[in-house]
Amino acid sequence: MxxxxxxxxxxxxxxxxxxxxxxxxxxxxxxxxxxxxxxxxxxxxxxxxxxxxxxxxxxxxxxxxxxxxxxxxxxxxxxxxxxxxxxxxxxxxxxxxxxxxxxxxxxxxxxxxxxxxxxxxxxxxxxxxxxxxxxxxxxxxxxYPEYSAGRLMQREVVMAPEHWTVGDVIDFMRNAEDLPEQFYHIILVDPRLHPVGNVTLGRIMAARRDVPLKDMVEETFHVIPVTQYEGDVAYAFNQYHLISAPVVDEEGRLVGVITIDDAMIVLDEEHEEDIMRLAGVGEGGLNDSVIATSKQRVPWLAVNLLTAILASLVIAQFEAAIAQLVALAVLMPIVASMGGNAATQSLTVAVRALATKDLTGSNVWRVLMREVLVGLINGVIFAVTMGIVGVIWFGGPELGYVIAAAMVINLVVAGFAGAGIPVVMDRLGVDPALGSGTFVTTVTDVVGFFAFLGLAAAFLL
Amino acid sequence: MxxxxxxxxxxxxxxxxxxxxxxxxxxxxxxxxxxxxxxxxxxxxxxxxxxxxxxxxxxxxxxxxxxxxxxxxxxxxxxxxxxxxxxxxxxxxxxxxxxxxxxxxxxxxxxxxxxxxxxxxxxxxxxxxxxxxxxxxxxxxxxYPEYSAGRLMQREVVMAPEHWTVGDVIDFMRNAEDLPEQFYHIILVDPRLHPVGNVTLGRIMAARRDVPLKDMVEETFHVIPVTQYEGDVAYAFNQYHLISAPVVDEEGRLVGVITIDDAMIVLDEEHEEDIMRLAGVGEGGLNDSVIATSKQRVPWLAVNLLTAILASLVIAQFEAAIAQLVALAVLMPIVASMGGNAATQSLTVAVRALATKDLTGSNVWRVLMREVLVGLINGVIFAVTMGIVGVIWFGGPELGYVIAAAMVINLVVAGFAGAGIPVVMDRLGVDPALGSGTFVTTVTDVVGFFAFLGLAAAFLL
Structure with a gap:
């Protein structure tokens, strides 16, 4: 066929x-x-x-x-x-x-x-x-709670007492009525039904009938508590290259098994969530209606409106300066925009590193310091560039100095806030991807406008 | 032990x-x-x-x-x-x-x-x-080319002639010296070494010795060309829930096998790439030096500087208007910021949907239309809000009308550009995640400033 x-x-x-x-x-x-x-x-x-x-x-x-x-x-x-x-x-x-x-x-x-x-x-x-x-x-x-291992597992498991031999398990399987469609391991259990090891089918098939199963258990053996969050389950599969893993209840008794294909789906969903949350898009798919989609997106737009008004209030403090020198209004979005971009770069690296557990208590200060230094270097690079542009555009060096100084300040702050805010959110138990983009760009907008307009008001007028 | x-x-x-x-x-x-x-x-x-x-x-x-x-x-x-x-x-x-x-x-x-x-x-x-x-x-x-299936596969495969029975393959495995550490299927091959089906080890173990292997091949069978891009390989594993898949050369001969754990790693890397590219962060990890990190990030910051200057040039056209009414300088970043945020929302949904092949030729116009309509609805919601704020803040209705109109225009454009730009990039064979954020926010900055300042110049002064 x-x-x-x-x-x-x-x-x-x-x-x-x-x-x-x-x-x-x-x-x-x-x-x-x-x-x-x-x-x-x-x-x-x-x-x-x-x-x-x-x-x-x-x-x-x-x-x-x-x-x-x-x-x-x-x-x-x-x-x-x-x-x-x-x-x-x-x-x-x-x-x-x-x-x-x-x-x-x-x-x-x-x-x-x-x-x-x-x-x-x-x-x-x-x-x-x-x-x-x-x-x-x-x-x-x-x-079981939503998003827990209990929801993810299948209850059909193939297990064997730990004292069985290869022959025992082969005979058992030949006579079994209803084996799961897909399974890759025999789970060895002790008399209290606690899983004690995984044996791959490949090894069983290659072995003689009298070999005890417990002599051929896999080196990597990972047991998953039934209430564990599915994201952590997916992480374990990815980190330890698991193919299937037994799930146990509070007493440590085998209640099911999770296979890698289910973990892969969760991993994919977690990524989707991260990327969507970073952009301030609520849950939802391509098939949601216009109204549903609009509803999902309004909350973060509303937060953004508040933060944009906050930045405007900073500008409003310098109305007199702008009225005197309109070039300030022309140039000020550049400083804010560069800060926002640099902050998003730092933020994304930090959010991703937190998700993959690469950013931990032991290296957080090193990473923060790196982001600040990168902000300083890139700040100087674009301060020089923009300083020159300012001089050419507006014909005098003073505006160039001011925009250059504001650029350095804002990019350093961008590195610190971009990496720091997600770390703080993570410590507080909030998903660091959730809305941190808005918070971080608020910081760079406010700092960018304040530094540029403040320096201009102090030194140019 | x-x-x-x-x-x-x-x-x-x-x-x-x-x-x-x-x-x-x-x-x-x-x-x-x-x-x-x-x-x-x-x-x-x-x-x-x-x-x-x-x-x-x-x-x-x-x-x-x-x-x-x-x-x-x-x-x-x-x-x-x-x-x-x-x-x-x-x-x-x-x-x-x-x-x-x-x-x-x-x-x-x-x-x-x-x-x-x-x-x-x-x-x-x-x-x-x-x-x-x-x-x-x-x-x-x-x-084999970098990032191809050939690099990903392992060459150790367990295959069997298609006419073998369960007994044949069990005897073969018992006598085999060097089976791979992890394998989940026996690949059936024809005499020219073309793979014709996968049989799971579980089914073999549960069957009688005289059953022909070809009567128990898996329903889903997916063959991977050795030159296929690894991202497409990972997609196939995720889409079809594959555990392992044979890899063939140009003549269709079996040359290796890819297992799901390798595909999962690629999936993870693809996600990382997407999320990093969306933020304009080049390749690189948490362990790169300050200098290396700075180098990775400068290119997109440079692009952003150019686009920010472009937006400033738009503002510069309205210097006279701003000099007359400084409130314009205070309010203009709000319109741009809301447009940028809404565009990023549409953009992220589109980039993600392209990556998962949910956004295709057959639904692209429906999705674009949805984004435009969502932009229109959210534009009206925030136009009303911001119009009221404008009236209260600056004491007269005219500024409120102008900011409201500019908000609607910019959020509609944001929906269209946010979803449209990645689609166009994808058609042109460019990764839609790559820098589309910068292009899209350039559009909303330029349109936002132009609409707000232009309307203000036309109707208020």
């Missing part, structure tokens, strides 16, 4: 992403002409993740027509791949029978991921479709 | 990251007191990745003392975990014997990763230490 299909897949790979513009056009043509056969032929080679992308990229009208024409079958994996913003909508478009079949195919961790953000009514409906044992597993997972 | 050690590891896990401030203090105390026994005891439970972090967080002086005291043995994995910025330095601190032993332990992909950025002299020295077959493998990998 697979030969033919894989050949096609391979061909598609050569030009990269299978869901290219041509493929989307053909699919939408099939929808427009109500051609179910063509639609099926086009969709068949697509991975559930690609189909989810297709649904996300379509507008609501096309989405409804597409799902309606696609008809009597819907891979459960498509649902778990779908962006949360349209998941409820798509679930609402499926008939109860199709939906029931879709969710029954999924592993317990995927069902949890699917239902945790749904409204109670939709959630209950989906849980109804599950077999009793699966429903119980999902409900139990939902009792 | 493992029992004791794992118990300790587990205890450490409870309070999170093992390399906490106390642990670092104890290690540095051991170094200060020249206490090798204590140093070894403290380092022994640490994972190579943690030891690499420790070296990165130390300054150069402590690093040298630590390595010297640590002495006669150095885990090769520490070297491959080390940040590139200090890798050469650390390699230079090791004696040839210790270095030779360290690199001989590593898989071929790790050696490639280790040596690819070293100077020729250091690279040759390390290759000398390898056994002939390993050296050949590494040298062959180095012939």
């Amino acid at each position: 697979a030969e033919q299909e894989q050949e096609t897949e391979h061909e598609r790979d050569e030009d990269g992403y299978p869901l290219n513009k041509q493929a989307v056009s053909r699919i939408m043509y099939a929808v427009d002409t109500d051609d179910r056969e063509m639609l099926w032929a086009e969709m068949e080679p697509l991975h559930p993740a690609d189909i989810a992308d297709l649904l996300e990229q379509s507008n609501a009208y096309d989405r409804r027509r597409l799902i309606k024409l696609y008809g009597g079958e819907f891979d459960g994996d498509i649902l778990s791949e779908l962006d949360e913003s349209i998941r409820e909508e798509v679930i609402g478009l499926l008939t109860p029978e199709v939906l029931a079949e879709a969710v029954r195919e999924l592993d317990s961790d995927d069902v949890v991921d699917l239902v945790e953000d749904l409204e109670d009514k939709q959630q209950d409906a989906i849980l109804e479709y599950l077999e009793d044992s699966d429903r119980l597993a999902v409900q139990q997972s939902l009792t | 493992a029992e004791q050690e794992q118990e300790t590891e587990h205890e450490r896990d409870e309070d999170g990251y093992p390399l906490n401030k106390q642990a670092v203090s104890r290690i540095m105390y051991a170094v200060d007191t020249d206490d090798r026994e204590m140093l070894w005891a403290e380092m022994e439970p640490l994972h190579p990745a943690d030891i690499a972090d420790l070296l990165e967080q130390s300054n150069a002086y402590d690093r040298r003392r630590l390595i010297k005291l640590y002495g006669g043995e150095f885990d090769g994995d520490i070297l491959s975990e080390l940040d590139e910025s200090i890798r050469e330095e650390v390699i230079g601190l090791l004696t040839p014997e210790v270095l030779a032993e360290a690199v001989r332990e590593l898989d071929s992909d790790d050696v490639v990763d280790l040596v690819e950025d070293l100077e020729d002299k250091q690279q040759d020295a390390i290759l000398e230490y390898l056994e002939d077959s390993d050296r050949l493998a590494v040298q062959q990998s180095l012939t």
Whole structure:
């Protein structure tokens, strides 16, 4: 069977992403002409993740027509791949029978991921479709806090008593009815169900039957508490190159397993969160409505308005100076803008280093000092440049001196505030990415305007 | 053996990251007191990745003392975990014997990763230490382009002819001398060595000996061309939840395999690059010197200076207006700042969506339209707010109208430019994260100043 299909897949790979513009056009043509056969032929080679992308990229009208024409079958994996913003909508478009079949195919961790953000009514409906044992597993997972390892883990684990041999475990697996779809390790447990080691399947297969499993446990073994924050779980997978890790309850008993593919998704989400928070964009996706998007973005714009007014109040103190020398109004945004840029550079390095735990108590002063010195050097470089520009533009050296001095002051402050503010936020237990950009540029705006206009008022007028 | 050690590891896990401030203090105390026994005891439970972090967080002086005291043995994995910025330095601190032993332990992909950025002299020295077959493998990998799948893959693969049964492959593995340390699939190949399917080890172990392997291949099978860009490889792993994928040469022959842990590292690096480029920070790490860091950051600051001067030239056109009404100078940064913030929001969403391939040809106009509408709505919200502030602050309605109108104009432009500029850059084959922040805020600065001062000059004076 697979030969033919894989050949096609391979061909598609050569030009990269299978869901290219041509493929989307053909699919939408099939929808427009109500051609179910063509639609099926086009969709068949697509991975559930690609189909989810297709649904996300379509507008609501096309989405409804597409799902309606696609008809009597819907891979459960498509649902778990779908962006949360349209998941409820798509679930609402499926008939109860199709939906029931879709969710029954999924592993317990995927069902949890699917239902945790749904409204109670939709959630209950989906849980109804599950077999009793699966429903119980999902409900139990939902009792763990959101964003915890308990929500992320799958409850299907393959474990073995620590005294077993290779032969024991092979016989056990041959006779097992219901092994998980994907697993990479046998978890050794002691009589109290505490995990004591991981054995990779590869080593088991290469070993003789009489070798005890505990002689071949992996060197790196990492146990995850069920209440651990998912971001820390992802960090551990990334840091220690874990493939799968057992999850334990408060008594240290094995309750589930987390695999690297789930950790990779969390890592990706954490990055998304960082990058969005740095820009002052709330949670939300490309599929949110105009109103929803506007709502997400207003809060940080409002904060920015307050800080911009603060900077304006600084300028207002020097109205008399500006009235005397309008060139000050022309030049002042340059000092503020350079400070804001330099501060964003320092800030981003600091936020990222905090996220990867590269910036810690033991090197924080060294990093802060480095940022200040970099600010000083770059301040001098651009002070000289801008001083010369000032002289040429406005014909006299005095304005050049003032802008040069303000530039140095502001870039030093930018280095210190840019690295320092996220560190302080982190110490206070606040996500350092959250709005620190606004705070930091407020500092450089205020300092930039004050230094430039203040020096000008003192020395030029 | 493992029992004791794992118990300790587990205890450490409870309070999170093992390399906490106390642990670092104890290690540095051991170094200060020249206490090798204590140093070894403290380092022994640490994972190579943690030891690499420790070296990165130390300054150069402590690093040298630590390595010297640590002495006669150095885990090769520490070297491959080390940040590139200090890798050469650390390699230079090791004696040839210790270095030779360290690199001989590593898989071929790790050696490639280790040596690819070293100077020729250091690279040759390390290759000398390898056994002939390993050296050949590494040298062959180095012939593939940088950042390609060929550099990322390991050449040790476990493959089986497509006609084999479960029994055949188990017997083969029992007798194999040198299986890779980590592998999760058996790759089925046809007689021309083209990969035709993946079989997970778990399924093999659960099956009877006489079942043909090709009846149990995985549904999702993704083949990676050896010259594919590593970012696209990471994308495929993330999108399709791959655990390992075969790599093929131009003739489609199996030449290696990439595993998810390597893809996860690339994903992490891609994110780092995105976030750094968005902030106009060049490549570089926390351990670069002040001078190196300054050099990395100057280019974008220079671009920013030019664009800031451009914005100032706009202001200069309205010197007469400002001289007449100094309040304009006080208020104009508010319009520019709000535009810059709104543009950064749109920009970040667009850059991120391009990176995850959620923003494509089929939905680009919908997304652009959404950003413009969001800009319009938020523009109206803050126009009203700021209009009222303007009236209160400066006592008359006219200035309020002008700032309100300029705010709406600038936030609409911010939405359009913020989402549009990265899309255009992407079409032109330039990384949309690279400097688009500077271009976008230039647009909002210029438009903001021009709209506000222009309207003021036209209607107020």
